[in-house]
Amino acid sequence: MEYDVDYLVVGSGFGGSVSAYRLTQKGYSVAVMEMGKRWSAETYPRSNWSFHRWLWKPMLGLKGFFNISWFKHVLVLHGNAVGGGSITYANTLLVPKPEIWQQGSWAGLKDWPADMPAHYATAQKMLGVTENRILGPADELLKEAAEDWGCGDTFYKTQVGVFFGDEGEVQGKSYPDPYFDGEGPDRNSCIACGGCMVGCRYNAKNSLDKNYLYLAEKQGADVHAETRVVDVVPLNGKADGEDGYEVTTVSSTSFLFRKKRRWRVKAVVFAGSSLGTQALLFKLRDKNSLPNISSQLGRRVRTNAESLIGVRLPMVDNMDQGIAIGSGIYLDEKTHIEATRYPRGSDAMGLLVTAMVRGHTDWRRIFNWIATMIRLLLRNPKKALGALIPFGLAKQTIILLCMQTLDGHIDMLYKRRWYWPFNKGMVSVGPKIPAHIPEASEFALKAARRLGGMAGSLITEVLFNIPATAHCMGGAGMGRSADDGVVDVQSRVFGYKNMLVCDGSTLSSNLGVNPSLTITAISEHAMSFIPNKTT
Numbered sequence: 001m002e003y004d005v006d007y008l009v010v011g012s013g014f015g016g017s018v019s020a021y022r023l024t025q026k027g028y029s030v031a032v033m034e035m036g037k038r039w040s041a042e043t044y045p046r047s048n049w050s051f052h053r054w055l056w057k058p059m060l061g062l063k064g065f066f067n068i069s070w071f072k073h074v075l076v077l078h079g080n081a082v083g084g085g086s087i088t089y090a091n092t093l094l095v096p097k098p099e100i101w102q103q104g105s106w107a108g109l110k111d112w113p114a115d116m117p118a119h120y121a122t123a124q125k126m127l128g129v130t131e132n133r134i135l136g137p138a139d140e141l142l143k144e145a146a147e148d149w150g151c152g153d154t155f156y157k158t159q160v161g162v163f164f165g166d167e168g169e170v171q172g173k174s175y176p177d178p179y180f181d182g183e184g185p186d187r188n189s190c191i192a193c194g195g196c197m198v199g200c201r202y203n204a205k206n207s208l209d210k211n212y213l214y215l216a217e218k219q220g221a222d223v224h225a226e227t228r229v230v231d232v233v234p235l236n237g238k239a240d241g242e243d244g245y246e247v248t249t250v251s252s253t254s255f256l257f258r259k260k261r262r263w264r265v266k267a268v269v270f271a272g273s274s275l276g277t278q279a280l281l282f283k284l285r286d287k288n289s290l291p292n293i294s295s296q297l298g299r300r301v302r303t304n305a306e307s308l309i310g311v312r313l314p315m316v317d318n319m320d321q322g323i324a325i326g327s328g329i330y331l332d333e334k335t336h337i338e339a340t341r342y343p344r345g346s347d348a349m350g351l352l353v354t355a356m357v358r359g360h361t362d363w364r365r366i367f368n369w370i371a372t373m374i375r376l377l378l379r380n381p382k383k384a385l386g387a388l389i390p391f392g393l394a395k396q397t398i399i400l401l402c403m404q405t406l407d408g409h410i411d412m413l414y415k416r417r418w419y420w421p422f423n424k425g426m427v428s429v430g431p432k433i434p435a436h437i438p439e440a441s442e443f444a445l446k447a448a449r450r451l452g453g454m455a456g457s458l459i460t461e462v463l464f465n466i467p468a469t470a471h472c473m474g475g476a477g478m479g480r481s482a483d484d485g486v487v488d489v490q491s492r493v494f495g496y497k498n499m500l501v502c503d504g505s506t507l508s509s510n511l512g513v514n515p516s517l518t519i520t521a522i523s524e525h526a527m528s529f530i531p532n533k534t535t
Contacts, residue, residue, distance in 0.1 A: 011271035034084075311447050314396055413426070
């Protein structure tokens with residue numbers, strides 16, 4: 001057989017970059033198809049008000065790296081770029097508690113607690129994980145609020161993928177590659193601007209284009225930006241993909257000149273994020289290109305049981321100082337809160353923020369919100385209006401990212417949507433996910449009272465009972481067979497040869513922490529089973 005490349009990797013996020021690097025190390029030729037654009041320090045937006053360079057909606061002319069997908073059950077925040085979500089994520093790389101391996105469909109598949117520490121260690125080394133050395137004002141206030149709550153002993157500095165440089169040296173100093181014996185790029189130390197989630201313009205963030213993907217390209221991996229995979233068909237009529245696949249790609253940002261190309265490849269790795277991989281596999285199964293994909297596709301999609309809340313302090317102007325997520329606490333064994341920030345001037349998320357509401361979680365919640373707003377405006381109109389307008393949000397707000405390990409999920413189907421019946425897409429089904437985490441809300445309200453601020457929530461949570469998550473997981477989970485999973489314990493797709501899934505869609509329980517490190521580690525685990533190429 002003649003192939004264009006041995007492996008074609010769909011996506012360049014944590015799973016895709018790990019796959020590209022490890023496969024090139026093993027001697028395979030690799031092509032990476034990335035739907036998003038390639039970014040650099042010079043091209044990142046100065047704030048998230050630059051919608052055309054921040055938001056990813058190419059049909060509307062918005063070709064940034066941050067995407068928002070709205071479903072009936074959840075609002076998903078995710079990234080599209082060369083380097084995947086690492087371009088816009090908050091650099092936080094935490095090992096979850098061991099209990100997560102005893103939950104969900106991967107429970108019992110192997111002795112995970114014994115096997116995974118080595119893969120976590122490899123991921124930590126590659127991503128340059130270190131303890132945060134810069135505590136900003138928001139971190140200090142989180143610590144004070146935790147002590148007031150009675151959980152001050154749980155306060156910790158986050159483990160992050162940030163280069164801080166040498167102790168005592170000036171911030172922003174340039175260094176030769178500090179991680180890979182000179183094989184990686186030069187770096188600059190962090191200046192604590194809080195800009196991690198709008199793209200690091202100071203060369204301090206350990207995004208994938210500085211490690212895994214950088215090294216993969218250096219070893220010969222060919223990364224195709226602004227390229228969408230639209231079809232994957234087994235070659236030579238071998239339904240199981242034994243002879244490889246023909247993969248069709250088009251431009252993701254040009255709609256008049258789509259630049260269609262067909263690739264003959266020996267193997268495919270789907271790594272387009274939980275949502276991206278699910279959507280593509282649904283489409284390929286529906287059009288009969290890959291009809292044997294398990295019926296478990298779209299099942300048990302998890303949101304990390306998250307809630308985004310905050311405390312806005314109109315008289316303060318330094319909450320943006322530090323790194324994106326600098327510290328965290330545990331309210332209890334199941335409830336984890338992190339102090340999060342955007343850089344000064346990046347206030348666009350304030351368009352989705354309103355006053356926090358207590359009480360009902362059904363349609364009556366809207367009336368609670370109206371009553372709350374009236375009370376706020378009557379008691380202190382200046383303070384209320386100052387807290388509700390988006391401008392100044394970043395420098396005045398402690399954003400609290402709350403995550404829980406409680407097991408819960410939704411399902412996704414692929415069907416025509418009532419509001420756009422012209423083609424099919426993913427829709428969420430099943431019981432509602434709680435948009436209100438009482439412990440976290442009470443924590444924020446108590447902190448707001450003590451600090452003289454106003455507790456806030458996303459308007460989707462208040463008005464529509466729809467939570468938001470930056471950590472969508474699952475949908476192509478692990479199982480013993482196609483009857484209870486989409487992939488096996490080695491991340492191989494049931495029903496096909498030479499096909500893997502390496503991204504957040506294979507995660508099979510709520511982690512209770514940011515999932516990027518676990519996606520990296522589970523992808524390292526999958527790649528460890530691929531043999532070296534033989535001639």
